[in-house]
Amino acid sequence: MTGVKTTAGGGSRASAGSAPRTSAGTPPQEAAVFAADVGGTWVRLRTGGLDAPVERLSSPSRLNHPDRSVTRLREDMIELLCQAAPRGAHAAISFGAAIDHLSGTVYGSAPLWGAAAEPFDLGAALRGRRPDVTWQLVNDVSAALVDFAATHTRPGLRRVGYLTLSSGIALRVADLERLRIPVDERGLQGEIGHLPAMTTAPELRRAGLLCECGAPDHLASVSSGPGIARVAERLGLDGGPALTQWLPEALAAGDPRARRLLELCIGPVAHMLRTLWCLDPHLDLLGLGGGVIEGLGAHYADELRRQLGHATSYADPGRSPDWLAGRLLFCGPGTVDALRGAQRIGRWLPGIAP
Template identity: 45%
Template sequence: MLNATPSSITVFDIGGTYLRWADWSPGHGLSRIQRTPSPSRARLPGTAVDELQSLLVDAVAQPVPPDGVAGISMGAALDHRTGTVYASAPLWGAHERPFDLLAALRSARPDVRWHIVNDVTAALLHLADTPVAQARSKILLATISTGIACRSIDRRTGAIPVDGCGLQGEIGHLPVSVALDGGPVELRCDCGEPGHLAAYSSGPGIRRLGEVMRDGRPDRWHASGIGTRLSSGAEFEPAFVAALDEGDPVATRLLDAATGPVADVVRTALCLDPQLDLVAFTGGVAVALGHHYRASLLRHLDRSGLYLTSERDPGWLRDRIVVCGPGQADGLVGAGLATLSGEAA
């Protein structure tokens, strides 16, 4: 017997930095949005992973009203079929013991009907439901934030394909190479492995790349727009954006170093699947950098694009690259859409 369509759903978006929640309904959208720092290893260093997971379950279980329905957008590599969490480097570092989040939530709040999807899946479901995607058949969405991952959907069928482990698009842990000033740079990913995409191109990765640039050429760094702002006490993210806004070459070089491996993934994806007609970017880093992020990606793709296609039809690739605006691919809304689908199944 199908569940009655809920009048309101409590939706969560669990990221490596923040945990957000709100009430959502298809007719009225989001209301009462709230945010708190996520219980992560970065915020609570030295805390055992089991304890971090218990704190997460408690934080999610509390806001849901009695006998409610809840949808979760979870920032982790998880089995799309079951909701079992395999790993989340931003939340738990190198820990890779599977965590049955769904069972833990049902144990904490058995009166609630719980639904869990990956956060990129949730954001993609929202994007696919917006006007920008209506004329597109196949969409790839990448999130560039504390962590990095992507998902693709065929809007003609609604299918988000997964592999035998229920995974898709864990590009943040692909091996890549990055060079600065003619020499290779080796950075370690939050998962513990060296040379992963997220080690260079995530929010923490970009800061680490900046430290490499600073240590390698300190005079140039401290004389730059980003360096002078950081020396005066500015936070990294606003200093980076302000320096890019003024055309600071050091900040631009840092961004290009971080987006290079991402552009390599985009190039390969479009080469292997030319039916992708939208490649979109969301997440705190991509959204905050906006047109700077897209311009940097396109600089790489203009220099080295798709064999023959980029020469014969330069707009074919460029027209597919979009950076989402704030709220355009929202995991909270996507969690609501996924929950409606799960309730109707």
Template identity: 30%
Template sequence: MTTAATPAPAGRPVVGLDLGGTKIAAALLAADGTVLARHSRPTPAREGAAAVLDALAAAAAAVDPDRAAALLGIAAAGVIDPRSGMVTSSTDSLSGWAGTRLGAGLAGRTGYAVACDNDVRATAGPELAGLNASTGGHGSLLFAAIGTGVGGALAADGRMLHGSAGIAGHLGHVPSPEAAGLPCTCGSTGHLEVIASGPGIAAHYERLTGAPVDRLETVAARAAQGDSHAVAAITTGAAAAGHVLGGLANALGPDRVVVGGGVPRIGTLYEDALRAAFAAELMGPLRGLVPRPPLLGHDAAVLGAAALTTTLPLHHPGALR
């Protein structure tokens, strides 16, 4: 059973879960957002959807052993439809994840009413809330998360966009000229993710040099030492992201553009190339708009997950019976 979201019972905390391909983070949050308890555990990513749901339930139990909460919000990897509570699409980072009844399955395992959404949209939620507070509830936001993959979130006139099957905001699967002909994790070719993500930049360095490289940080270290191929790989990925975000900014007209994730943290070489490419795309009324880092730190995902319980449909225990 699914119902409209309702405020958490007066004074009761909420469980927030953040599901990634390698780690599950859990927190018990008071009504004012104070973190009362934390827990993390590895994601059983190769063991199937049931094992992942079991691990999520165990993480929730670890932060709320006394059953103080009644509601749970989860920010999950994959394409999530918050209305149906389904994982409508997923890459192979979580085996068998597509088609999972996330809302109902987690509600049945935990006994909480559950709200669910894509992890990047959930993380962007507190950013939108802050923006709405300064715009009278009419904020528009373009949020990108660039790390192992490229995800995103879009909000217009104060409302987060979900789109058909929950797919809105998947910025990594926008065509990118820099990625022309390269196979994407979604099964298509030429998408932004394969040139702008951390693995995408590392793979581009390998194509330029013919030599394998273990991870993005190695490429960044070589760029700092003057390796021209490393510089080219990083600036190509950054520029690809900047061009796409600039074009999307022209289409959406955002008040704020946020770029987060692990890749932008590699340094100013990346940041400067992204900002230059972004600025080159902007139409006149948007000139002066600059991509910014996220306002919140490592708690953004669990805080955003908990906040889902106030804005999205709730999936209740018993729906799978």
């Protein structure tokens, strides 16, 4: 989802790139470029171009401050961003939350603000506090997609997607030919983590595993980082913090319990990809990143490719290693950066639309 540009005295959607003008109508000095990537654990800040140094601060989030009220946490976030933005800056903020880019409204983010479900107009709050700054807010997965697309574009590429598997799961797809990231009338796209998990595995059928959103048997219930821990416990394994270290080691050692756990957790992701390719044959490249992909590395990639190699019906004949090699790109740590994506979002903003 997302991409709201909120300007001084404006607040409506506007095309990207127009510099603010003085009352006399003459362009002011070149505005400072400021970017932030706001997550549940860290806020990363950068003033200047893509090569400028990055400052990392602890996020004023529910995750870091479970004792603070949502009102206080939101106020702290506004304060942090407003303090950091240089005078008259163009600010591009990648935000780890569901944001309606049409209105700038944040629907919710469990790591930042817990279960608070009432909409919050962050763009208006920033604009009200620092009207000299031009604020652009984009969802972090949209920002990651823009960064991925910028670094992996090649001739003939029609649509490109980015799938993040970490504490949550989300997908964004961009149309490179038209420079668009289509969204629905709520400003959202690809919140697939909260769709029902497609699985035929007996261990997971109507398993009742709760998602972070509170509903049972979502894709994120099974296939996110916390989802893998839930499935591990369902299999009688230790789903605690030790799992992160045990699982790659056990997979490397060929432990059948670890292999089954990975098979079960990847199954719904493989089904989702089959559906995606069935409905969108022009999706030419998909990046996969996030903590789950980074933590499990080749174990994850090999198992996903193995499952996708199997034919499930005449509609899904199974994908060859060559076919998959051309379409799936597993992204290591640091290769896709939402902060960089936020700084690159400008030319995409007019195309993030229903």
